[in-house]
Structures are given as C-alpha cells and as structure tokens.
Amino acid sequence: MKNCLWISLVFTTLSYSEAQRSLLPPVGPTSLRQIVRAYFTIPEGRSSSLNDIRILHFTNSTEPTGTYRLGSVRKILSDPGFDPDKPTVLYAHGYVEFTTDDSVRTIVKAYEQNGGYNILILDWSNIAFGDYTLVSLGVQSAGAEIAKAMVRLVRGGLSREGLHFVGHSMGVHLLGAAARDMAAAGIKVPRLTGLDVAYPGFYPPVLGKAASPADAQFVDMIHTDGGGYGAPHALGHADFWPNGGIAKQPGCVSATIFLTSEDFCSHWRSWGYWAEAVAGSSFWSRQCDDYDAFLRGLCADNPPVRLGPASGTEIRGNFYLRTAATVPYSLGKRGAE
Template identity: 35%
Template sequence: MLTIVYFYLLLFLVTKVICVEGTCDCSQPDSNFATGVNLIYYKCNNETPATITYPITAPEGLLNVLEDKRTIFYIFGYLQYPEYEDVKLMTEALCYNRTDNVVLLDWSKHSRNTYGRAFQNGEKVGSLFAKSIQLLVNSGLDVSKIYIVGHSLGAHIAGFAGKCNDFVIPRITGLDPANPVFYPLGCYLTSTDAPWVDVIYTDMGGYGTFECVGTANYYVNGGSRPQPGCMFIGALLSQTDVCSHQKSVKLYAESKRDPTKFIATQCLSYAGYTKNNCKDNLQTNVGYNSSNVCGLFYLRTGVL
C-alpha cells in the first residue's frame, strides 16, 4: 500500500514541473496501421443494425447518413473500446433525444496496449482522424457543425483535428485529458486547437493532466481525486483506481440528459469558491450545454 501512495505522491509532484510538448506530426501512418481504425455512426433509433462502420481513411460514406444537424465525434481513451461500459454510457447519452449526429472514433485496435505504445499509437490515430475530418469537409460536411469530444488520451487525439487542418473546428471538449507525466514528450490538447476548448477536470495529477489546457476550465469538486463515491487509491488501472478519472465522462453524459444540472462559478481558486467569495461571479452550465466562456470555473457535485 505504501508503494502505491509513494507512486501517487511522486506522480503529483512530477506532474507539476513537467510540461513539455513534443512536435505534433500530422503525416499519415501506413495503410496497415490505418486498417481497423474506423468511424462508427450511431443511428440512435431502434433499427437493427444500430450502427454503420466506415474506414477512417474513407469516411465519405458518412455523408449519406448524416442528418442536417450538428455532428458530435466522440473519442474514448486508453484501454477502451466501443462496448466498454463508459463508452456505451456516453454514446447512449449523446443519442438521447437525437439532437445530434453521433459518430465514434474506434481506435481500439491501438488503444489496448502498453501505455507508451498506446500513446504513440494515439498520435498516429490523431493524424488519421484529422485527415478524415478534412476528407469529410472537402466532400461537403459543414465544418461549423462539427463538435469533437474526447476522454483521456482521446482528448489529445481530438486536438489533432485542430492542429492539422487549415479550417477551424468550432468546439473541442476534453474530459480529464490524460496526464503528460506518463509520456512527457508528446502532442497534447491545447487551448489553441479550437476557438472554444472546454475541459472538465476530475483527476488532476492522477490519470488526468494537472495543466490548464482549455479556454474554459471546469474543476469538479476541486478537480482532483477522490471524487465523491471514489477511493483515493487502488490497484493501478483498476476500476477503483480510475474511478475519479471516469467521473468526467459520467458528468458529461448526465449533462446531456439534463443540460442545466451542473452549474459552475468563475473563480480564481477552489479555496475562494468554497469560501463563497465568488458567489456573484459569472455562472455557466457544464458539459453538453456549456456556454462559450473563458477562464477558471468550479463546481461541487454529489456521487455521479
């Protein structure tokens, strides 16, 4: 147990001093790497089959099924896959009321590996995803109706769509973006990847980044572990251990079903927020129905 405690103490301290971003490579990986990486369209109805799959390198068929409304692309994180519990939770929430087209980036072929390999794979997937978005826009997809949401490593993959294209993605949402300390030199989500980059933090310094990477930054219960209903530590990568990291997904999913459930207050610090020093400051919804605001925002929740 002491070994795990020391690991997290070291992780917290190192995260505070390491913030190095490597070169972001937008070149395309070989065809073998791209095979098996897909965009999955969710019909969001009771038809069978419920999804349609398109290769990441040939996504144009999506345009035949997308309705004339915003399209949300969701990107899951390390070790996850389409049938993973929290991925299903998110896709079902995004489908709620059929307000948007819902497309999942399935990179599970490369996400289930050692973390170092998955991170390197994720950067290649990011360049594939950026190119795929470019192909869709070139074929007629309205860029103003694109919205990208990514969790953990998926948040960093999302950033490539902004970095590697000459058009502007209106909004990217990062759900507890992965902690750079696990792989210091890399290409990470930044506040310049889109005009509106809103980031929800639930496990800062653990599996989530300690850095402030959004234009709007939402710190849930202070932004770090343990979140309500979670333990501080557990066996590495166990459900107990990733509990706080996954709360960002659960909050966003709930915000889709109840857009005004989570309200955050702008404040310079969590201490000031808890002391009620910022009660007259700007307030905004968190998650799906958030407003395009800038700054630091804090909120408290119960068990999600």
C-alpha cells in the same frame, strides 16, 4: 501468457484476502481489466494498421447503424439517419478501451437522448492497446489520418460549424492532433472538449504533443483526477473543476489499488458528468480563483455557468462546482453554491 496467469493469480489472492480480512481496498471481477488489456496489443479481429481505425455512426444507443474505415468515411454522408445539416459530435475513447465499454455506451445514450446531434464514435481500439508509452507515441500519426478523413467529410457536405470533438483521457490528445492537422488544411474545428485529459507523458510533452487551446476555436476541459491520471492544471479557454478537480470524486472509494478499475473511478467521472449534462442535467458552476475560495463563497457574485454543451463558447477561466456522489450527479443550482 505468463503475464496473464500472473495477473489472474494476483487477482485471486486479492479476492481471497479481501474475503478473509477487511484490510485491503475493495476488488471485484473487473478490477484488473485495464491492467490485463495493456498486455493485449491488438484486440481480436483487428489489425494495428492506421487504416483499421474506424468511425461508427449511431442513431440509437445499442448498435451502430454503420461502421466505416477512414478511407471510406464519406459513405457516412449517405448513411440512413445522418443529417449533414445537424451538429455532429465525434467522440474518442481513451487508452485500452472498446466502443462497447460503459464509457462509450453512456456517451452514445446521452447524445441519443439529447436528439440534436449526429453521433460519431472514433474506434481506435486497434492501436489503443498495449504498452502505454508506445500507444502515446503513435497518437500524432493516428491524428493525421483522422484529420484527413474528417476533412473529406467536411468537404463532402458535413457542416463544419456544428463539428464538436469530445475525447476522454488519451483520446483528447488524439483529437487535438487531428484538429491541428485539420486547421493546417484550412478547417478549424469549432470546439474541442477534453474529459480528464491524460496526464502521464504529455505534461511535459515527453511522449507526444498535448492538446491545447490553439487546437480549436473553443477548447473546454473537465478535470476530475488532476495530478493522477488526469492533468492538474488549466488547459483550455475554459476549465471546469468538479469537486476541486481531483481524486477522490464523491462516491469513489477512498482506498484503492493502483491501476485497478476502482482506482480509475475519479478519472472516469469526467465522462459520467459530461454524459449527464448532454442528456439535459444542469451542472452549474462559478468562475473562481480556486476551489477553496469557491467553497468559502468568495465568488458568489459571479454569474453561474453551465458545464456541458450548453456552456457557450465565449466563457473564459476556471469554473468550480460540486456534484452528488451517485447518479444523478447534478446538484443543479446548489452545485454552484
């Protein structure tokens, strides 16, 4: 309680100071949201048990048509609107996030607009809140339980060929752990996509084993805050580096306060770019040695490659592109120039 009061006081002081002077970085009503959430170990109405991890099935972008704990996950197969022959995406949110946050809602809306997938959202918010170190240390055991649930789905009739894991930040490591355990059970996940995979504690793997190209048949990564909240080096079979893959991404304010929502802007751009690509925008890129060579046009002879689910799984290497500062972020073919 004292911590929350202290945080509120800091926010009030910053807001007042910002109103009186223009020297501080911008702050707003949600600026300290991530910090406050780190002090809540269990969201209201949830338990810290691994059995309370849930998978939500969406057929529209508003409310899930079904919510299932891992132990009863096979009921998804009889959920109205679920087509076991369709490709299925399983999306995992990041640290201290709810499934009602903009990140998840934006992803769900994009896949609904796409229309070609069963949409499953992994709700692990019951163990994703609290101390970052403790949450990170629990990723491997949580991944093992998720793997068991997904194996039951596949053996119950879910098409394994169309299974696509997509995670943001620490959610990438969670799905990587699940994919490794699924592989040990004889089911190799076809594709794992990482959206600015969490950096602190995982590279080097002090707090847990990091996601890697060995986790799935094809692993692609999108980097938007490399060296900050996201990892700064290539991690997949294919790695995409919008605007060089580092902060500040276009449209994000240059001066921020550490751990505020404004400071996470570049980290969160990864799911914004991915969602727009899923919904149909074309983010063209080119394979190149580095961003400087890309900007100097030294890779202009390399064929353009699309970031997103339409990229294909045969590509390898590092791919660079430019984006716009506001929605729509896609620059089309110009983004690869």
